[in-house]
Amino acid sequence: MGNSELWKNCIGPISKLIEEAAFTFTPEGVRMKAMDPSRVALVNFELSADGFDSYDIEGKRILGMNLEEMSKFFSRAKKSDELIFSFQEGENRLVLTFKGTSIRKFTLPLIEIEEKELPEPELEFTASAKVLAGMIKDGLKDASLVTDKVRFELLNEYFLMTTESDTGSAEMKLPVGSEGLQELKVDEAARAMYNIGYLDDIINVASSNDTIEIHLGTDLPLQLDFSLAGGKGRLRFLLAPRIEAE
Known part of the structure; x- marks a missing residue:
């Protein structure tokens, strides 16, 4: 059961x-x-x-x-x-x-599906954070008013979600010490752009008060970890970045 x-x-x-x-x-x-x-x-x-x-x-x-x-x-x-x-x-x-x-x-x-070995890539993340899911949901809603992609940034002082297009820009910042940013570890500042549609689907796993663990490296896939059943399970997503044009 x-x-x-x-x-x-x-x-x-x-x-x-x-x-x-x-x-x-x-x-x-x-x-x-x-x-x-x-x-x-x-x-x-x-x-x-x-x-x-x-x-x-x-x-x-x-x-x-x-x-x-x-x-x-x-x-x-x-x-x-x-x-x-x-x-x-x-x-x-x-x-x-x-x-x-x-x-x-x-x-x-039940259907016939071959069990495939899908090794997770070895990624050298340089920053991580624990963020309330509700904060990310708000940031995605803000960004979706502007375009279909959003930039995640982890710096020493804050977690940042930003986007911009010809129609405007949007920004959501969580400084160290704010209720929505529960933990921040930065060996090296990191930033990358991701598709909002995919993030919307992923974030719906969590309620607004749940904590999401973020692992980030510049232009690397984004790793999002969700704890299940009081730590007895885990749901992990790796999302490929959208590389920004120079």
Whole structure:
């Protein structure tokens, strides 16, 4: 049994980026790593067995799922529902049971997907920060009024989101000591530009009061880490930069 809200909050945004993915269930927990068709975003989902109320898996099971269809079912989950995963061996289906005031069941046909090794690139980030998700959401809304891309900057004194175009500019700054910037570590100032549409989908994983861990290097992919189930799981996104023209 698991937390239906956790899965709902993760699968919905991920399905905006990736249509199909293979989930690997082992006695230690479940993991999924996939890249979007444009190879702009890499998603890495991990949840340990301790992140479930009860967990009973023998051996290794790889389950291919259509995330768009899965997200539709999770959209029907209520916040207080318990979630039960079970597998119908003969029919090759995943059963999702939402147990609350009522008991509702959905079945999802499993699909054949090859489990691909997608090693995460070795990136030399020079700065990191822990930021409230609500602050980033506000910055993205501001930037989207101007253009479809936004620049992230981490400097010794603050975290900065900026954008500009022929129609104007927008800026959101979080100085050290502000409530929205919980931690800032800068070995070397870093800046890079990213697509707002992708960031919007990614940030929807978190509620406004959740903390997002940002890792940044100049013109490197952006790494965003979300803690799950009180630290018993993690959702990581790597987003390729939009290289700025000189």
